[in-house]
Amino acid sequence: MVTAADAEGGDDTIAKRAEWLFRQECGFVAGAAEAARLPEPVLPEVAFVGRSNVGKSTLINALTYRKKLARTSNTPGRTQQINFFDLGGRLMLVDLPGYGYAKVSRSDTESWGRLIDVYLSDRPNLLRCFVLVDSRHGIKDTDRQMIGMLDRYHIPSQLILTKTDKATKAELAGTLAAAGDLTARSPYTLHEVYQASSVYTQPLARLREEMAALAGL
Ligand SMILES: Nc1nc2c(ncn2[C@@H]2O[C@H](COP(=O)(O)OP(=O)(O)O)[C@@H](O)[C@H]2O)c(=O)[nH]1
Ligand SMILES: [Mg+2]
Numbered sequence: 001m002v003t004a005a006d007a008e009g010g011d012d013t014i015a016k017r018a019e020w021l022f023r024q025e026c027g028f029v030a031g032a033a034e035a036a037r038l039p040e041p042v043l044p045e046v047a048f049v050g051r052s053n054v055g056k057s058t059l060i061n062a063l064t065y066r067k068k069l070a071r072t073s074n075t076p077g078r079t080q081q082i083n084f085f086d087l088g089g090r091l092m093l094v095d096l097p098g099y100g101y102a103k104v105s106r107s108d109t110e111s112w113g114r115l116i117d118v119y120l121s122d123r124p125n126l127l128r129c130f131v132l133v134d135s136r137h138g139i140k141d142t143d144r145q146m147i148g149m150l151d152r153y154h155i156p157s158q159l160i161l162t163k164t165d166k167a168t169k170a171e172l173a174g175t176l177a178a179a180g181d182l183t184a185r186s187p188y189t190l191h192e193v194y195q196a197s198s199v200y201t202q203p204l205a206r207l208r209e210e211m212a213a214l215a216g217l
Contacts, residue, residue, distance in 0.1 A: 028085055032082045
């Protein structure tokens, strides 16, 4: 097998390995709207979750240097399925359906809960769930509920503040403070809080390194 180190001429830093990993082929594997359609839990897996429109699809595209891998949309609340993307046969990237969209019906909210519940309750290969929060809007009750759910399932979570290019300094500082409070209180949430933007993508390198490490590279 060609390893990341080989591909990079033996230059074996985590930064290089992460860069290598995220430039590997990445393909859509499955879209599961029901538990029966979930792919086998074979690869190490990381999931992305957050309120509708928070920038999940945009982040997955930016991380993988692609434009249209995960569908981005201006119409929130549409993707009610769990989408799986295989990155180089090393890591599964999982786009969970967004929550907290006001116009979604109660029955849709319930089916969202059931699907997420089934997925989170029985996914031994799920190594981390990244919870995305809009850096302008701060942490909402639905985000706290999501973190609470991940805690109950003992799934390590980590916050990513999105759209930092659009936030004022005061908004970002407020969201960072709230994020600090939350991570201090939530037993399964890592303390490091990431920032992400589709405009200033340099900080994404750190996030890729974290995921490459989870993939065992
Ligand atoms: N300026 C800016 N816009 C963003 C960023 N991330 C996402 N968006 C926009 O926010 C909207 C929702 O993004 P999308 O990725 O579809 O959100 P999702 O519903 O969480 O998957 C789209 O119009 C994106 O172009 C960002 O970092 N900066
Ligand atoms: Mg999306």
